[in-house]
Amino acid sequence: MSITGTVIKYQDNVDTDVIIPARYLNTADPKELAKHCMEDLDKDFVTKVKTGDIMVAGNNFGCGSSREHAPIAIKESGIACIIAKSFARIFYRNAINIGLPIIEVDTDIADKDEIEVDFSAGTIVNKTQNKSYEFKPFPPFLQNIISAGGLLNSLKEEGATNA
Amino acid sequence: MGMTMTQKILAAHCGKDTLTAGDMIMANVDLVLGNDVTTPVAINEFNKSGCDCVFHKDKIAMVLDHFTPNKDIKSAEHSKQVREFAAEKEITNFFDVGEMGVEHALLPEKGLVVCGDLVIGADSHTCTYGALGAFSTGVGSTDMAAGMATGKVWLKVPSAIKFNLTGSLRKNVSGKDVILTIIGQIGVDGALYRSMEFTGDGVANLTIDDRLCICNMAIEAGAKNGIFPVDDVTLDYVKEHSTKVPVVYAADEDATYDQVIEIDLAKIEPVVAFPHLPENVKTFSEIGDIKIDQVVIGSCTNGRLSDFVAAAKIMEGKKIAKGIRVMIIPATQKIYMDCLKLGLIEQFIEAGCAVSTPTCGPCLGGHMGILAKGERCVATTNRNFVGRMGDPKSEVYLASPETAAACALTGKITSPDTI
Numbered sequence: 159m160s161i162t163g164t165v166i167k168y169q170d171n172v173d174t175d176v177i178i179p180a181r182y183l184n185t186a187d188p189k190e191l192a193k194h195c196m197e198d199l200d201k202d203f204v205t206k207v208k209t210g211d212i213m214v215a216g217n218n219f220g221c222g223s224s225r226e227h228a229p230i231a232i233k234e235s236g237i238a239c240i241i242a243k244s245f246a247r248i249f250y251r252n253a254i255n256i257g258l259p260i261i262e263v264d265t266d267i268a269d270k271d272e273i274e275v276d277f278s279a280g281t282i283v284n285k286t287q288n289k290s291y292e293f294k295p296f297p298p299f300l301q302n303i304i305s306a307g308g309l310l311n312s313l314k315e316e317g318a319t320n321a
Numbered sequence: 322m323g324m325t326m327t328q329k330i331l332a333a334h335c336g337k338d339t340l341t342a343g344d345m346i347m348a349n350v351d352l353v354l355g356n357d358v359t360t361p362v363a364i365n366e367f368n369k370s371g372c373d374c375v376f377h378k379d380k381i382a383m384v385l386d387h388f389t390p391n392k393d394i395k396s397a398e399h400s401k402q403v404r405e406f407a408a409e410k411e412i413t414n415f416f417d418v419g420e421m422g423v424e425h426a427l428l429p430e431k432g433l434v435v436c437g438d439l440v441i442g443a444d445s446h447t448c449t450y451g452a453l454g455a456f457s458t459g460v461g462s463t464d465m466a467a468g469m470a471t472g473k474v475w476l477k478v479p480s481a482i483k484f485n486l487t488g489s490l491r492k493n494v495s496g497k498d499v500i501l502t503i504i505g506q507i508g509v510d511g512a513l514y515r516s517m518e519f520t521g522d523g524v525a526n527l528t529i530d531d532r533l534c535i536c537n538m539a540i541e542a543g544a545k546n547g548i549f550p551v552d553d554v555t556l557d558y559v560k561e562h563s564t565k566v567p568v569v570y571a572a573d574e575d576a577t578y579d580q581v582i583e584i585d586l587a588k589i590e591p592v593v594a595f596p597h598l599p600e601n602v603k604t605f606s607e608i609g610d611i612k613i614d615q616v617v618i619g620s621c622t623n624g625r626l627s628d629f630v631a632a633a634k635i636m637e638g639k640k641i642a643k644g645i646r647v648m649i650i651p652a653t654q655k656i657y658m659d660c661l662k663l664g665l666i667e668q669f670i671e672a673g674c675a676v677s678t679p680t681c682g683p684c685l686g687g688h689m690g691i692l693a694k695g696e697r698c699v700a701t702t703n704r705n706f707v708g709r710m711g712d713p714k715s716e717v718y719l720a721s722p723e724t725a726a727a728c729a730l731t732g733k734i735t736s737p738d739t740i
């Protein structure tokens with residue numbers, strides 16, 4: 159599976175409080191959350207983001223609160239994938255659990271670059287800069303969760319739940 | 322090859338003799354936790370998946386602590402949803418307004434976590450219980466839903482950084498200064514994906530409240546968990562609060578660590594973490610004249626009895642500075658009652674502070690002390706991110722209860738040593 163999109167770039171330590179401020183956590187509605195996505199870091203995000211865009215960031219993306227509202231807001235806003243040098247661990251598992259593709263790799267991708275991500279090959283082609291990067295695909299354990307469409311589906315397939 | 326203390330607890334919870342860092346496991350959980358912000362999302366996932374009953378009604382805890390007593394209609398709807406789900410599924414450990422407290426102060430106090438447990442919580446500060454020699458870690462709402470349905474969690478076995486503690490803390494320095502100093506040293510991703518295992522002769526000199534505070538902020542260094550070895554201090558605390566049987570695990574002698582960091586507790590000074598990251602830690606020799614508007618003493622980090630005793634000692638017989646607001650928020654009803662019995666609440670009110678029923682409230686910018694544009698707050702909470710306590714142009718400075726109390730008296734960022 160591969161996707162092509164335009165990059166929206168952020169820096170290190172993007173925390174979940176700026177991804178979705180707590181003043182909006184009185185709703186769990188993805189559409190409401192998406193209206194305020196990235197508001198305290200980049201108030202223009204909601205107007206500039208297009209479905210299929212790719213978010214790229216530095217170290218420790220998604221640090222702070224465990225709020226799943228953060229990856230939900232990003233996914234609902236149309237972001238197809240997040241690429242970061244590293245992810246905070248709760249954000250990482252939340253993204254996998256809700257089926258938002260994330261890739262951990264160090265690149266020099268810039269804001270507004272056009273990139274193509276091939277998940278099965280583990281490659282990213284930067285069409286703007288004429289470069290490519292490789293990343294390690296998920297271990298099979300996590301691949302199963304993603305291909306099942308999220309954690310609860312994968313557990314259901316294994317018969318681990320009472321559903 | 323030997324295992325770390327964390328790896329031994331994880332091995333015991335997935336039926337393996339040995340584990341190595343990087344292994345992926347499905348582990349059995351002893352407790353699944355959620356609050357009024359994260360549980361509604363978990364309930365929606367739980368229901369969507371077609372699950373009917375929970376894996377164990379005694380092994381789930383739901384605490385309505387974030388936006389409670391409810392601040393608005395939407396948050397009241399969330400609390401109602403959790404309340405109804407808890408009633409329907411007969412969740413034993415459901416804590417509503419009147420008996421709830423800030424979850425990570427409440428659960429140890431209620432004896433719901435003991436040594437050797439594996440706890441997951443849909444709240445990032447679930448790592449607090451490492452202070453009791455348990456493995457505990459923050460997860461998301463979908464993990465909570467899966468945990469409620471199956472009693473299991475997927476985990477990647479972490480490697481560890483060992484912190485070898487020696488010596489003892491001096492006057493006016495407490496657990497908060499220890500963890501802030503460490504985060505200042507290793508950075509907000511310094512322990513990313515890893516365990517922070519605290520060990521050494523200095524452990525015996527730390528109270529259980531110091532240890533809870535230190536483990537609470539392990540997440541602020543990116544860690545999966547923080548953990549202390551079990552000693553008499555731990556066992557005394559657990560026996561006093563719980564009827565559950567503690568299971569004691571210790572790191573193997575030949576356990577391997579990514580890094581060993583020496584911390585001389587005697588050398589730690591009062592510190593403050595400046596906006597907008599917990600790693601921006603300064604000692605008072607580096608701090609100039611900074612006027613503040615508000616002080617908050619409370620939270621899962623520093624809302625325990627010893628925190629209020631320490632703050633009251635600094636503030637004894639004095640008034641807070643003119644023009645600032647001081648919020649005192651005991652983290653549980655028991656802590657509130659103990660403060661009352663000790664005369665601390667009267668003392669805080671006489672000094673000019675506002676005292677609140679337990680809530681996470683201002684820590685995450687929920688309610689009970691939101692900051693306006695340009696305002697500054699010294700807080701004993703755990704995060705100082707942009708907009709954390711209110712307007713994106715407001716500022717949060719993280720400090721110990723001793724330092725926060727000193728700041729309350731002067732209206733400026735002030736060392737408790739100068740009071």
